[in-house]
Amino acid sequence: MRGVVLEAAGTVTVTEREHPRIVEPTDAVVRLAATCICGSDLWPYRGLEPADHLPMGHEYVGVVEEVGDGVRNVKVGDFVVGSFVISDNTCEICRAGYQSKCVHAQFVHGTIGTQAELARIPLADGTLVATPGRPDADLIPSLLAVSDVLGTGWFAAVAAEVGPGKTVAVVGDGAVGLMGVLAARQLGAERIIAMSRHADRQALAREFGATDIVTERGDDGVARIKELTGGLGAHSVIEAVGTQEAMTQAIRATRPGGHVGFVGVSHGVTIPGEELFFSGIHLHGGPAPVRRFLPDLIQLVWDRKIDPGKVFDLTLPLEQAAEGYRAMDERRATKVLLTV
Numbered sequence: 177m178r179g180v181v182l183e184a185a186g187t188v189t190v191t192e193r194e195h196p197r198i199v200e201p202t203d204a205v206v207r208l209a210a211t212c213i214c215g216s217d218l219w220p221y222r223g224l225e226p227a228d229h230l231p232m233g234h235e236y237v238g239v240v241e242e243v244g245d246g247v248r249n250v251k252v253g254d255f256v257v258g259s260f261v262i263s264d265n266t267c268e269i270c271r272a273g274y275q276s277k278c279v280h281a282q283f284v285h286g287t288i289g290t291q292a293e294l295a296r297i298p299l300a301d302g303t304l305v306a307t308p309g310r311p312d313a314d315l316i317p318s319l320l321a322v323s324d325v326l327g328t329g330w331f332a333a334v335a336a337e338v339g340p341g342k343t344v345a346v347v348g349d350g351a352v353g354l355m356g357v358l359a360a361r362q363l364g365a366e367r368i369i370a371m372s373r374h375a376d377r378q379a380l381a382r383e384f385g386a387t388d389i390v391t392e393r394g395d396d397g398v399a400r401i402k403e404l405t406g407g408l409g410a411h412s413v414i415e416a417v418g419t420q421e422a423m424t425q426a427i428r429a430t431r432p433g434g435h436v437g438f439v440g441v442s443h444g445v446t447i448p449g450e451e452l453f454f455s456g457i458h459l460h461g462g463p464a465p466v467r468r469f470l471p472d473l474i475q476l477v478w479d480r481k482i483d484p485g486k487v488f489d490l491t492l493p494l495e496q497a498a499e500g501y502r503a504m505d506e507r508r509a510t511k512v513l514l515t516v
């Protein structure tokens with residue numbers, strides 16, 4: 177089977193990989209309908225995380241081709257959406273809604289690698305959720321978005337306690353930030369401030385529900401948020417980048433008693449204890465427990481109430497994955513869908 181491998185930083189190949197088979201009775205093999213490239217894939221691509229012959233990809237939708245003897249919740253022929261973390265969905269941590277920290281958690285990235293024709297999904301009963309039927313082709317991008325970027329943006333909004341009457345600021349205009357805007361709208365936020373300096377992403381943010389755009393960054397960006405909120409700061413801030421600048425900006429843009437939901441994969445971020453202490457804010461984040469939200473988000477897409485698939489602005493065949501990485505690295509594309 178064909179699959180994407182990051183041979184070394186900057187070197188993406190599409191190559192022949194071992195055909196996935198059932199190993200454990202709790203496994204399923206899924207034939208992917210579509211997959212995509214994540215902003216977080218750019219960290220190893222840019223050499224900022226180890227990259228040595230990594231099977232890439234952790235977002236996936238497709239049709240179950242084979243199941244182990246112990247699988248009960250999905251069957252051959254089901255169309256399924258999975259999360260980027262394998263989880264049993266039964267342990268105490270899962271039952272509390274934190275499936276990305278399951279006691280049996282395994283990251284799909286770098287091990288299974290779903291930028292491929294097929295994938296072996298362990299703990300299929302806990303990890304996969306079947307859609308109500310075979311989706312129309314035009315729903316596939318949105319279902320794929322549910323698998324990570326929407327689930328992650330949604331978690332960020334929930335972690336930031338977004339709700340009716342609240343003002344939300346979103347730091348980061350990548351795919352996850354844009355999904356945070358969509359989530360904030362769905363969760364009833366009154367005002368949604370998207371921080372973005374790219375015209376195309378600003379337009380998409382507005383389409384997803386942003387009411388205001390702030391182009392300033394750093395302390396100037398914070399000052400602008402304060403100006404827009406009567407000097408107080410936002411109730412809820414979504415941080416969807418993972419850099420020091422973004423995290424600092426998120427903390428400083430939040431009003432006392434407010435909440436930061438941070439989902440940008442943290443790289444070299446430190447938070448001074450004194451600043452945190454005197455800010456009087458709540459911080460909650462981490463790898464999103466996407467599995468918690470899959471059933472509800474699949475239904476919203478199925479009922480055509482949301483269209484998160486619009487976040488894909490470039491579609492390429494799997495064989496051209498290297499061009500997809502280049503396009504995202506050079507910011508020519510926000511998010512690349514790979515057809516399988």
Ligand SMILES: [Zn+2]
Nearest residue numbers: 267270278279
């Ligand atoms: Zn668990």
